[in-house]
Every structure is written in structure tokens, then in C-alpha cells.
Amino acid sequence: MLEELKQEVYEANMQLPQLDLVTFTWGNVSGIDRQQGLFVIKPSGVAYADLKPSDLVVVNLKGEVVEGDLNPSSDTPTHTVLYNAFPNIGGIVHTHSPWAVSFAAAGLDIPALNTTHADTFYTAVPAARALTQAEIEADYEGNTGKAIVEAFEQRHLDYEATPAALVSQHGPFSWGKDAGQAVYNAKVLEVVAEEDYHSLQLTRANIELPQYLLDKHYYRKHGQDAYYGQNNAQSQTHAQHEK
């Protein structure tokens, strides 16, 4: 069943370690056949090196396994919610890619700070709200998907224009028209998360030395007394340039 889709989703899964988006068995990719209302997903806990297309598990849109000897990814309920809520997506990726996880753990959106971001995501990538203890205990993965959908609904975001979200204190989910595009979007997300982190660090505060402190130390060492701009033509000239 769905042999061609399994091959496509298998290849998408194998791109995760190739693109440094996962460590060990973390992460998973799924892809859906909308005509049959069935999706295939990586089995839970299987090392990528050991994965075969035939290992992929077939699941219906109720989240029920219809074919497969292995357990589906533990994130299958999240994929199920997203396929039901976002009818135009064909593939979903979940990773623990470290820069995106850093924003997820901080509960921060990944802001649109550069054109790399804008090429793929029309808005900031939303950080979904944290789940309550009751939600976590009742159905962590299913409620994770609902929190993502809620973020898009409440913020009036277009899930096709911004094909990703951050799960509070867990990590990113991204999606696309198929599994391959979902992986591409996951990689772009990780790249812009890293770029954003550094941009935010660089712009967080103006921490340049004040001129008088620079004068005092520089001129004391280089033979001229500079007392906060007095009796020092160079610093006065500099001060004039500063005005």
C-alpha cells in the first residue's frame, strides 16, 4: 500500500540527518495521499541508518494505524491534527534542530529579520502557547497540534504562507505541499533561527565605550592627558565630529 509515497517519505526522512536537522532518532517526516485520506510516517525510535521504506507506517486521518508492523512516531497525533486542520499540506516535518529549539524553549517567535526568512515565511514563525498540565497529561501530542492550529487561527496567519510553528519547550514543526518541501522549509527555519539569534545578540544593547573613557585610556597610554575632552585637540576634534 502506498509504495510510491513510502519511498518519497523515506527519502525525505533520510534528508534530516544529511541536513544536520536531527540527532539520534529524534525527528520524523510524514507525507499524505489526500485522495485516499492516508498518510505514511516514520516509525517511532528507529535509527535513520536502519530505516527502510517498508518500515513506514500507514495512518488514517483519525490517527489509526491501517498498515505497518512498527509503532508510528510518537508525534503521529500532532501530524494527524495538522493534516485535518491544514487541508492543503502534503507533508510534515518535526525536528529538534537546536537553533529553532532555542526559540521554542524561550517561547519566542522566530522573527522575520532578513530576506532569507522572507523567501520562505511571510511572517514571524509563531511560538505556540505552552500546554497546561491537564492538556499534557490528557493527550500531549494531540494537544500540541491543537496549540499550533490555535496559534494560526488566533493570529490570523496563513499556514501556507508561514509553513512552520514552534512547539513550546519542544521544537519546530514545518510543512509543505509534499514531504520534500516540508524538509526544505525545516532547514530554512533552522538557518534563519541561527541568523536571528546572532542578529538579536548584536543589536541587543549599545555597549560602545563612551568617548571620554576611550580618550582617558588611550591618551594616558599614548602620552597625552585627556580629561574628559579637555586640553586635547584630537578628542575635541573628535567630539566636534560626533555632534
Ligand SMILES: O=C(CO)[C@@H](O)[C@@H](O)COP(=O)(O)O
Ligand atoms: O521529542 C520526542 C519525544 O519526546 C519526539 O519528537 C522525538 O523523539 C521523535 O520521536 P519518534 O521516534 O518519532 O517517536
